[in-house]
Amino acid sequence: MPNDLKKLKRIMRQANYLTNQSPANGNKAYAMRVAWEIEKIREYLRSGLVAFSYAKVNGDCRTALGTTNPLLIPAAAIPKSTDLDLPKERLGLITYYDLDKDGWRSFYFYSLDRIDHVWTFNSPSTTPAGSLS
Numbered sequence: 001m002p003n004d005l006k007k008l009k010r011i012m013r014q015a016n017y018l019t020n021q022s023p024a025n026g027n028k029a030y031a032m033r034v035a036w037e038i039e040k041i042r043e044y045l046r047s048g049l050v051a052f053s054y055a056k057v058n059g060d061c062r063t064a065l066g067t068t069n070p071l072l073i074p075a076a077a078i079p080k081s082t083d084l085d086l087p088k089e090r091l092g093l094i095t096y097y098d099l100d101k102d103g104w105r106s107f108y109f110y111s112l113d114r115i116d117h118v119w120t121f122n123s124p125s126t127t128p129a130g131s132l133s
Contacts, residue, residue: 011035017091038094038109042068044118045096051116054107061113064105066096069121073097077104 011032018031044050045068053063070078077097095106 007039011039014038014091021092034109038092041094041109041112041115044115044120045069045094048072048118048120049099050096050118053113053116055111055113056107062107063116064096064101065099066105067099068096071121072099074102077102 012035015028015031015035018034019026019028041050045066048069049065049067049072051063051065053061056062067073092108092110093106094109094112095104097103098105
C-alpha cells in the first residue's frame, strides 16, 4: 500500500476513534481536524527535532525536545517494529524519543500545550532548517 494511502488510513482510523470518544463527542468535523493535527505532529517528529510543551498526568507542565527520526535516536533505543498501526486504546497517544531524558515518552494529544519550534532535516548531513510552527 503506498505511503499516502497508509497515512490516510491512519487519519481516518484516528478520526473514527475520536468521534466516539471525548473531547470530540460525536462531532465528526472536529474529530477530523484533530486527527489531521495529530498526524502533523507525528510528521514533525519524524522529520527532525521538535520543542514542545504538554501537561503531564499529574498536572505539571513538561517542556520536551523530542523526535522519532531514527537518524537522531541512539541505535540501542531504536524500536525493532516500525508498525504505525496503533491499537485502538492508544490512538490518541503521541510517542516520541526525549533527547533530554534519553528515553521514550508519550502524551495524549489533548494535553499538548504548544509547539515551540520545529527543526527539519533534509538529509543526515544538514543542519536545522528553522521553525515551521
